[in-house]
Amino acid sequence: MAAQPRPTAPSPVSAAEFAGLYARVRRPDGRGAGRGALDDITPRQVRAAVAEVGSGLTVTMAAPVETRQGPDNPDPCKHVMTGAVAGHIHAEGLQFARDRIATNVHGDADSHLDALCHVVFDGTLYGGAPASTLTPEGATELSVELAHDGIVGRGVLLDIPRLRGVPWLEPGDSVTGDELAAAESAHHLRVTQGDLLFVRVGHRRRRDELGPWDTEEARAGLHPTAMEFLADRKVALLGSDGNNDSAPSTTEGVDFPVHVLGVHAMGLHLLDYLQFEDLVPVCEAEDRWSFLCVIAPLRLPAATGSPINPIAIL
Incomplete structure (x- = not known):
């Protein structure tokens, strides 16, 4: 595949332009209307997605959970062994190895799913639900429990560095809708x-090869206007090996415009900080970039998200 020229840096988005973009991509569902964009996956489409399976290979799209502190991971997952460990193993009888984990679900290193209650914008959640539904005990509406039956459908991977002929996009770069189409x-x-x-x-490849960096200051992601491509195609979910949003933000007054448009306006569950380095060689070898995809969030009835391990089945 011939590499595409690197596009000109997308123009900044003014507050007025963002308001117009929000109105154009907004899903018309009212409060309490189903599972957001997941409702666009029909049983017929799930059956069709099963037909994507050819070789039967299964490939993870999740990154290993990080337990080390770093510039993009100041609050890493804490993993503690609570049962049988070396030095405390009895010579006879039964013991169990046990452990406990505590994780910051919405960190900048580990793969996770953003529920529809994750984004508060102008005092509301998706569909107009009031932010007051986020209580100290958890979310009473739009929690990750909406996806308790799992998310199954046709997965499609669009590899933008491959399109450009580079190993990765540099932090601060943005992907346009035209590039998604290309x-x-x-x-x-x-x-x-x-x-x-x-x-x-x-x-993820850049992080693995060059080491972690402060992703709050700079990261590659989608340009807000690229969300019109998703709205036009009525996709049911968006995932990336980054945060989906680029940084610094291109939008006046909004730090995470893709999150606002995706979750709050379009009702998309977002998957952040995945990794595709295991999947890309398989897609290249089989010369196909679509597959059956299975995502099973933890059943956390009042949570704003969940650790995730999406599986591609080719």
């Missing part, structure tokens, strides 16, 4: 209603 053409497919869309920016 990548779908290069991968010989079309993103359609109910698809689970994954966009690779190369964040």
Whole structure:
């Protein structure tokens, strides 16, 4: 595949332009209307996604959980052994190895899912639900429990560094809607209603090869206007190996415009900080970039998100 020229840096988005963009992509569902964009996945589409399976290979799209502190992970997962460990093993009888984990679900290193209650914008949640539904005990509406039956459908991976002919996008870079369309053409497919869309920016490969950095200051992601591509195609979910949002923000007065548009306006569950380095070689070898995808969040009835391990089945 011939590399595409690096696009000109997208223009900043003014507050007025963002308001217009929000109105254009907003899902018309009212409060309490189902599971947001996941409702666009029909049983027929799930059956069609099963037909994507050819070789039967299963590939993870999650990164290993980080327990080490770093510039992008100041509050890492804490893993403690609470049962049988070396030095405390009895010579006879039964013991159990046990452990406990505590994690910051919405950190900048570990793979996780953002529920529809995760984004508060202008005092409301998705569908107009009031932010007061976020109580000290947890979310009383739009929690990760909406996905308790799992998320199953056709996954589509659009590899933007491959399109550009580079190993990764540099922090601060943005992916445009035109690039998403170019990548779908290069991968010989079309993103359609109910698809689970994954966009690779190369964040994980850069982190693995060059080391972690402060992702609050700089990271690659989608340009806000790229969300019109997702709205037009009626995708059901968005995931990336980065945060989905680029930094610094391109939008006046909004630090995470893709999160606002995706979760708050469009009702998309977002998957942040995945890794596609295991999947890309398989897609290249099989020359196909779509697959059956299975995502099973933890059943945390009042939580704003969940650790996640999405599986691609090719």
